[in-house]
Every structure is written in C-alpha cells, then in structure tokens.
Amino acid sequence: MPAQEIPVANPGALPSHLPDEVLQLAAKFEKKPLPQNVQTSLRSFQRAACYIAAAMIFLRDNVLLDRPLEPSHIKPRLLGHWGTCPGLVLIHSHLNLLLRNHSSSDLELLQVIGPGHGAPGALAALWLEGSLSRFYPDEYPVSANGLFNLVTRFSVPGGFPSHINAETPGAIHEGGELGYALAVAYGAVMDRPELVVACVVGDGEAETGPTATAWHANKYIDPRESGAVIPILHVNGFKISERTVFGCMDDKELLALFSGYGYQVAIVDHGDDWEAVNEELAATMEWALGEVREIQGRARRGEAVVKPRWPMVVLRTPKGWGGPKELDGKKIEGSFHSHQVPLPKAGGDETQLRVLGEWLGSYKIGELIQDGKPVQAILDNLPQDDGKKLGQLKATYDAHIPLKQVGWEEFAVEKGTEQSCMKVAGKLLDSMFQANPKTLRLFSPDELESNKLDAILDHTQRNFQWDEYSRNNGGRVIETLSEHDCQGFMQGYTLTGRTALFPSYESFLGIVHTMMVQYSKFIKIANEVPWRGELASINYIETSTWARQEHNGFSHQNPSFIGAVLNLKADMARVYLPPDANCFLSALHHCLLSKSHTNLLIGSKQPTPVYLSPADAGVHCAAGASIFPFASCSGEPDVVIVGLGVETTLETVHAAALLRRLCPSLHVRLVNVVDLMILPVESRHPHALSEERFEQLFTRDRPVLFNYHGYATELQGLLFGRGRMERFTVRGYKEEGSTTTPFDMMLVNGVSRFDVVRWAVEAFGGWGRGRRRDPDDIYEMPKFE
Template sequence: MTLSLPATDRAGAATVFPDWEQTAAQAAARVPTEAVGACWRALNYLSAAQLYLADNPRLARPLRREDVKETPRGHWGVCPPVNWMLANLGPLAACRPPGAELVVLHGAGHAGPSALAHAYLTGALDQAVGTPGWSMPALRALTAGFPHPERFGGEITPLIPGIRHTGGQLGPALAVAQGMVLDAPHRLVVPLIGDGELETGAMAAAWLARRALARGDHGAVLPVVLANGLRMGGPSLLAGMSGEDVRGYFTGLGYEPLIHDGTDLAGFRRLLAAAFARLRPLGEPGRQPVIVLTMPKGHTGPNEVAGRRIAGTPAVHKTPLKDPRRSDAEFTALAQWLASYRPAELFTAQGRPSDLIRQALPSPRQQAPAAAKPAPAMGGQPWHRVSAVIRERAAAGEFRLFSPDEIASNRLNLADDGALPPWAVEILNEEICHAWLQGYTETGRDALLATYEAFAPINTSLLAQHLKHRRLAYRTGTGGLPSINYLITSLGWRNTYTHQNPGLASAMLELEDSFVHVYTPADAPRAAAVLAAMLTGRDRVNFLITDKHPGPAFPPGPFRDELTDGAAIWPQLTDRGRPDLVLASAGDIPARELTAAAQTLRTTRPDVTFRYVHINDLAVLGPAPQWPYGLREQTFARLFGTATPVLLAVPTYPAAVRALLAARGQADRFTVVGYRDPGRPTTPAGLLEHCRLSAPALSAQATHMLKEHGR
C-alpha cells in the first residue's frame, strides 16, 4: 500500500537518501496526536462494520437486527494492529521529503478490511465503488458489500487501490520489501509482518539476507512485527518469549528492536520518530531498527460474550461474534462494540471523514508508467552470449540478477575480471531470491533469477501466488510491469540423482495461466536471443530452460518463426510432401538427441518421409482461450498435421505437455518422451536411456510408431 505519491524509478528519482528524521519531526509538528487517534478509530470501526453491517453504516440511529448481515464474514483479529500502523504512518507519508515514497507492504493477506477502510478514507476507493467522492451511498457500499466477491474480495490483493503486494504469500514480505528498495534511494518500505510469519523459512532467512546486499544507492526498509500473540489457530512461538528474549532475538539478528504495546499513542509516535531517525539505506553496516508492536490480536473488540472468552483466543481471528442477528447476547455486544468507536464523530452525514481524521491522511497513490527498454545486442561464443545479454542489459541500468550462490556454477561470466558486479546478488536461498526479484519488478525494474533446475521448484508456491497477484493487478489496468524472468540451467540431465527435478515448468504449465511462457530453445545462440526478449518484455512470467554445457548449434534460419510463433519447421530435416512421421523437439538436449535420431532414420528408412519441428515455447501447445498465445488451429495443423503420428521429445516431465495436447484433443497421436525418475543414481547417458530420450532410443521409438501405422 503506497501512502504517498510515488516518485518515478527513472527520471527524477532522488539521488540522496531522504531525511526521514526530518519527516518525523515535521509530522509531529503538523499533525496532532488526536488526529492520528481519530484515524485509528475510524479504521477500526470501518473494519468491524464491513464484517457485520448491512445498513446504517454510520450508526446514525440505534442498531437494529435488520442492520446486521445474515452471515458475517471476514477477518477481524489482524485489523487493529495494522490499522494502528496505517494511522501512524499517514502523517509521515504526508510530510515526506520531495520525491520520496513511503510504501506499506502487507505481509498478512487477512487484513483486507483494513486496506479497504484505508482506501476509503484516503479517497482512493472513489471510482472503484462507482460513486463520486465520499458519500453515504459509497460508505454503505463499502460496508454492506463486503467481502465484495465480484469486485475486491475480502483479502489483500491489488484489486484494492494502493496494494503493491498480495498478502498471504506466507513469508516473503521482508525480502520483497528489500527488493523494492534496491537501487531506489527515494523509497522507504514498511513491511507489516505477523508473528506467525516469523516462523516461515523465507522470513527467517530474510533478516540475515540483507547482509548479502552490497552498499549502494538503495532505499530503506523498516520492518514492523505485529507481535499480537496468536497465529490463526493458537499462540505463536514469539508469544512464548519474554520481552527480554524478544529483544535478544532481534538484537542477535543485527537489528535494534523498538518494542511498544500500543497503549500510549503519543509515546508510540515518539518511538516511530526514533525509528525514522535510525533508518539506514539497505546494505549499510550497523544495526537497523525494527518495531515490535505487541498490541493484542483483535484489540478494541469484545473481551467476552455470555461467559465465552474472546480476547486472547483464536476466536478473534475471523468474526468474534458468530451470529449477532439471532443471538441476543451477541447483538448487544455488537452494538456496544461498534458504538465504542463513536462513528458519528468520525463521519459526517454525507459519509465524509471528519476534518480531524483528514489531517492524518496521506494522498492517494498514483502509478507512474514504466518505460520500455531497448533489446540488447548479442555477441561472443554460444554460451558466452547468454552472459553478454545479461551484461548488456545491466549496463542499461535498473537491472538486478539474483542467484542462490550459483552464478559461477551456471557458467555466467558477468565481469571481465571474473568478479561479481554490484548488480548481481547471491544468497543460498531460492525463496529470498524470488522475493527480491518480485519486489524489484513490482516497482518497475527488470530482473532475472538464475538457478539450478532441481531447486527452482522450491518457489512453486510463491510463483503461483504472485501469478494471482499479477492477474488481479492486470484487471485493474495497472499492468505493464516488467516480466518475472527465470533462467533455469544446470539441468538434471547432466547432474546427480539428487539434482534431477524439472518440476517447476510442469507446475507452471498446469496452472493454465496466460502469463506463463516456458522457453525451450534448441541451442545457446537461441537461448541468448530468447533471454534478450524476456528482459525487455512486460506482463509475462518467463522460464528459460537451457543447458550451460556446450552443445551443437543448429541452422538459425527457422528461429525467427520459433521466436514469434513459438514453434517452427526445420527444413534441413524435413522431406517434401505429407510426412509419415513428425519428429518434434523442445529444449537443447532433446534437440541434440532427436536430430541425431532423425539423421539415423533418414539413412535406415529412406522410404519414409519425415517432418522436423522445434518448439521454442511449450506454452504455445495449449489451446485458446486458456492460452491466448497458443498456436492457432491452422498453424498447429501446418506444423504437426491432422492425422500424422508425432514423436515429441521434451526436457520436462511429459505429463504436463500431454495435458496441453489433450486440451486440444490431440493427445492420442502424440507420443511424448521426457524425464522419468530413474529411482537410483545413474550417468547422464544412463538417464537418457532410462527416459528413452537417447538418440538410439528415440530412433527405435520412431521405427515402432511407423510400424504401428503401417510404414
């Protein structure tokens, strides 16, 4: 959630780390504490009202049962501490230095009511609810329509104005924040981290991960831990630690913990000012501040009802009162709860926030358009061209390469002296690399993650969640972001048994997501050209699968069609006329083996006509409308025929490719050969034999298919 007008990441960006200490001093002088408190009450009231009210959104008259929703839905518990932070950060965003930007990143996806309430108060929700400005119809639409299943949903997504990160990815919020401020000295990101999230591997690694980032022109990250004591179903591990232990924990991580329970608003504003005074650019040595807010989960809600304890129990997580429309005790509790915020003081009869509240609010967010970059040129020897593409893109600026300690292993030569350039970062954690990549691209800059094929599947869940985020953002008209780019090499075909798992590509294809492209070029020159296109693209999630070891280079003539259509016929291996068998490859190792098999078949079966097709993007095998970039039926028939048997060799698990073909109704005539787990260690040659992907095995399979079809 952006709490200010953002500075562009390009022209006009600040070149000096902003004076956030001065910002805090100005905010304290300009905005009275009473305004911040009123804003917090308004956010809490709107959060609770969205869960429960079908009408009477301002409580202009005493609550009636018909004002209450039949079935309350949503999450309450996380809202009060999130609202506390939003209310306290608003004045700081409003008083930010010229050109600076303050972004709030929601780690927990359940704070949807908070984000919607904040968007209403700031005016960012105006057009989204279809009414001009603040109004009573707009306020009623906000509360009665929650969880807005056809518009916003009830959780944190980019459908809510100002959201830059979909909460609920479970763990990467801190690392995403780090990625957002890399090379952006004007930006401060405040990730709101649930104490349950602290128990995830990605979050645990992110505290240490900042040490992997070199000093440079970076912004700052101010982590805020919402230590509210509870996970969804019970006490968090952090809740079992004493204050001394919590302080020792964060001190040991290299941070300066600033702990507050939220009972003293003026005191918390002083603590927040102290945190701003201690901010350092990411990568700077020394302790960074971290705020630990120990406000109880569900604070300001009901403590107990009819002898049932609510506060301090998992009951506060969702709707603390389950059926207030029918339960007398719960109805009374709800009326008292909502009235405790004194909403008539907070909103005018026209649905406008009071003058006092508006003093504490930032400006609504506006998105700066991203500028396109020219495609880099290529040069050098085959695999070196891949490195050259990366280096040339980095030279154009606003680019980062992230890798889990595998740049050298993946044979990427990024500097003439062999050193690691400042724009490349290594850390032995796939999830952190993805989160950095996600944060960097989400703020309009290009990036690449280079990793081993076997370990890339660790990020499957993060990618699936981020694809949901991008789909929703695209629906709001805020697309045009740089693509998510993965360079997947050190392939299992040449690696040990434990390093064989091409599962990420399969998982991404199974999502049937139109953003996904799985590139399988036939050689290193083609891989370099594909990578250059990836690094200048927008609104895609690209996976380039390519072998880092030397291999054959194939005639470049058909490559233009491979790049534009996703697949092309190779004339040098194709006979005239209608073929008896189509041979198709995807990926460099399958192309190496299948072209060798084709040469053998042309010698041993001169009476048979063949067509050879290479597939540069597996995603084009899928049909419309699920795959809008898929091959048109006419093109698919031109490449693969309509009744001809096809032998298809792929570098992935074959099942996902079969599913794409089955969706076209074409699976019966395709024999797809790909990776099969050997169940034991074996040599690269042995693995190809086991998977029936060696040239002799493919030749034998082709001969068998010809016999089956009477040839």
C-alpha cells in the same frame, strides 16, 4: 497543521524492566508527550477506521448505526479477519503522521502489509485518507454512499475480497502470500534511494521459513544506492488457534535475536493504553526514520558505512484490540478467538447481536463521520499532497521503466559449432546490465558460476554489504542461498517498476512454486485493474537440468516447475525450451522486454550443437516451432519426431540421422518446438497455433513422437483437443536416474536416439501396413539388440 517536533536519536531513558545485560541493545531516544491535537487526531482516525473495519465484516445495512441493530442488518455470511485490524490501523495512522511531519522532504513512504487478511483495516484507512476515492471515484467516494458501498460490498461478489490484493491502492503484496512480505519490501527499495518501506510482519507470519531468511536481507542494502526498510514486527500473540512463537518471547529474547540479525531494535509495548502507545509509537517512528537518514547521509557523503544497524520496531498490541472482551465465558480480545470473526452468530443470536451493537457503538462513529465524510480531526494528520498518501504513491501502481535494448545478435555464435546456452546468455546479460545499471538485477542462489553465467560479472559484481570486497560497488547480482528471498526480491523489484531475473538449478525452483503462483495471481488481477500500469515480466532461467546432472544424482532431477507455470492462466504462462545457444539468446531477449508474463526459460549450461544461424534462430523463436530441414525429408513424411528441450532435441537429431542411414526409405520430419504454448488448441492460449498451421507442422494423420524435456503428462494435457490424438506419442522424464552419464540419463528415461528410432520404425510398421507403397520402395527393418 505544522510538523510536530519529536526528538530523534537522543540518549534518554530505557525501559526499566529489561535485564542489565541487554540494555545496551535497545534503541535510545527521548520521548516527549504528543501535543493534544495530534493525539486527538490519531485517536479519531483510529476509532473511525476500526469501526469501519468491523462494520465491513458484519453489516449489510445501518452502516452508521443511526438506529438500533437488528438481525436483518447483519450479513448472512460473515467473512474477514478482525484480530490484526486494530494494529494495522494504528500503524497506518502513524505512517501518515510521519509523512505529514516530513511533507517538505523528498520522503516516499510505502507500506507492505504481511497480515494480508487484515484487509478491512487497510481498506478502512484508505477510504478515510481518500485513496479509494482517487481510484474508485464511482464506487467508493468519500461520501455516505461510498461508505455504504465499502461496508456492504466487502467479501461479497463485486466488492473487495477479504485479503489485500492488486485491487487495493498502495499494495504491492498479495495477502495470501504468508511469509514473503519482508523480502518483497527489500526488493522494492533496491535502486530507489528515495523510498522507505514500512513492512508490517505479523508474528504468525514471522514463524515461516521465508520470513526467517528475509531478516537477513538488510545485509544486501547499500545505503548509497538504495532506500531502506523499517520492519515492524506486530506481536499480538496469536494465530488462528494457537499462540505465536514471537508472542511468547520476552523483550530480552527479542532484543538479542534481532540485534544478532544486525538491527537496532525499539520495542513499543503499553498494553491496551491507546494514548500511551500513540505517544511512544510516534517517537519511535521518528527515531527510525532519523536513523535511516543518518545511515544514508553518511554513505551518500562518501563515508564508509560498515554493517549499519538499520532500525526495526517490535510493536506489541492485544489481539482484536477494542473488540469484545468476553463472550459466553471465553476471552475474546487478547486471544485467538478474535482472529477472524469474534461474534460468528451475530445475525441469529440475540446475545451476540447485543454485544456487537455495544462494540460498534463504543467507537461513537456519529462523532467521526458527518454528512458521509470524516471530520476535520481525522484529516489533520494526513499528508496534504495526495501523491504522498500511503495508497497513492506512484511507485506502487505506475512506475515501470522500460529497459534500454541491446541487440542479442552480436552475441550469437556460428551455426555448426558447439556452445553453452548459459555462456552466451551471460554475455548478453553483461551488456544489458551495463546499459541498465539501475533498472535490472539478477537474484540467484549460490549457483551463478556453476550455471556458467559468470560472464555477467565481467563488468559488475555481487552485492553483499557485509563483505568488504563486495560492499558499496553497485553490483547487479545478489546471491543468497534462499530461493524464497530471491523470489521476494524479484517481486518487490518488479512491482516497483524494474526488471529482474532468477536463474536456478532446475530441481530447486519448485521451492518457490506457491510464491510464483500467488504473484502471478496478483498480476492477473492487476491487469484487470484500469488504474494499474504495465509491469515487466518475471523471468526464471532453469539450468543444471536433470539431463545434465552428472555429479549430483537423482535428488537434483526434477523438471516439475514447468507444470507449475503451465497451470497458470493462459495470458500469464510462457514456457520456452530453446534448442541451441542462438535460440536461447533470442528467447531471453524477448522475455526481458515482455510485459506482465511469467516466463520460464530452460537451457543447458554444457556446450551443445548450434543448429541455426542468428537470423534463422530469430525466425524460429518468433514462430514458436518449425521444421528442421537439415534433419527432415522433403515432402510429406511417414513419421514426425519432435524435440522439445536442448538434450531431447539433440537425441531427435541423432535419431533422424540414424534413420536416414538405417531406413533410407522411411521419410522422417523433425520438428523443434521452442514455445510450449503453441501446442494447445487455439481457444486455450494466445500463442496457440491454428489448426491449419498445426497440421502443416505435424501433418494431419501421420504418427508423431514428442520427445519432451519434462513430464509426459504435461504435454499430453497441452495437446488435448487436437485432432486424432491417438497418433501422438509423448515421452519425457519419468523419474529414473542416478549419478550417471548424460547419455545414460537419456536411456533410462526412454528418450534416447535409439528409443526414438525404435518408435519410428514400429510406428511406421503399424501405420504402413495399410498404405499403398511403391513396389520399388524397399523398406528394411533395422536390427535392435
């Protein structure tokens, strides 16, 4: 079927009901009736997909209604969200039409779905277009058996879950991540000039803080170097049991709000008239794509583009459109009662079973699915190239571009000097950005200079398109005072094949705790899906730690993000605490090149001693932990002190020196741990040390003090299961602090060099009473004030 002519961006009629003062804010374009064959194809696709979505929620048999419904045909446990499905089906059908109409262009169209619990609608559409068959040829082919499996296995063990996840073709966003879809969409188009992302934002989701900040992400998109996002705010008026804020806003308010955000807004609202909505939405999507191409074309021709007004769509449809109108005197369609399962007792209530039969029967599925396959009318508006279909775009499942390597050793510093971990990291990253100008980005709150990573800016700049000094210059750094946006950008950028970093003050990474967990779960599932390719790791850098918050005080002291990462699955979690600048370089380089992990690096922005040469630092980091010979006795120690973190390691080094001077007969071993994940027993993490290697470092029976940067309970949990745990003492941050000196922070939290010395002497005294000692080995107890 040839592409249809739908005029774009021409002056025309505007909605007559809008107040005069906002007419100039509305999108202007001419709308013409859709050809009947296009309208028929759209409605056929929509009816079939809505039927399949509803059947997935309710049916375990009789999936094509070829006989009257009976209670035995209903699933015993009804799961799924119907309310958003009709709107998602509507949008999916129009995106495929857009792809079909532009099949000869280089358009790559990706859909990000914010209302993730609308999985039935998305999966139904993906089955109809053949994408499920592409990736699951045995389970979900385009056949009667494939449809039976899709419907009956939904939300049961072995089938698709009730929300979109990594098993869903075309998905780069976890359905449980409410509020993050828009930021993910914007991250995906960065450095992908051919990509357009249609991002569906539910009106409930739009109430969240992450979405509120993500509307401003349009200000970070350079139309010359990046693709574009077309936000589609899906307004159906209700959340689980309450109206939505956006559902209660009229057209004037929506136009004013989103125009103020910098968008050109088109509102599609024709109530429950499917044909009228199809006609206007088809024209609107053509208009939106035309506006995108116009903005990009000007920028790529070298014209100055200042504050482009990117298009967005507000789509109003009834909640649960096409479902039951009413039940037991309660309104269902167009109310919150349709949000999840509109007929929750269909398996045991005769009235609800009858209503379900009437509802499903209204779609006339027998006209649409014949011999287990969609009829030709459904297929007519689909792209003919499978790689263009929404579920099969390569950028969503196999797009990883490895970074060009830069050796970290050339940025290393001399052993015995002092240097900031962040200063040397900035120089390495500066070189990495030069080597990878289109596949590496840094997303950060307004902290780059404060965290002393400013060397990154030696050969690149910040990227902010609404500022005359930073627009259109290819900057690799995006700074925005929204941790949610930084996280969302990183997710979208990584999931479409690139590599990103997120440095932050230590105390504020907790803001994205749940986002990090949801993303890591998405990657866990992705790693188990055979058709998904590898991805770069996501990389966090914590600096401005509790130990060095000289001017910010107690409020800026919070190492809890470590625990959030530690709680991930073992094959995901990586936490590194390099003790000096050279070790930080080695660990950072490793993280940038690693795959599918959640990496957390913690370092100091202030100068600290450099203990190891570049060669020794590389060996130390590869091992994860080792003995510092310059601070340790030879042979078997009496006590073992362990540093984990820059400042806490510094305190153990000074403690070892004090003990040599005050108690020369006390044999001390100092161990430094870079990789926290070496500490659990072997069965709990792939990095864990063998019991033999663990005893080589920490001995079999000597007292051990872990002087730890984070909360003591985290480390105690990691060590659980190691032999003779009664000999382990763990000290760490214990919520004590103020605007004070760095060393006082060590004192008030009990991790200072003097605390370590006291522990060593007391531990040796208790242990040493049962030990046979050389009579000439004189032990002198130091005096403590």
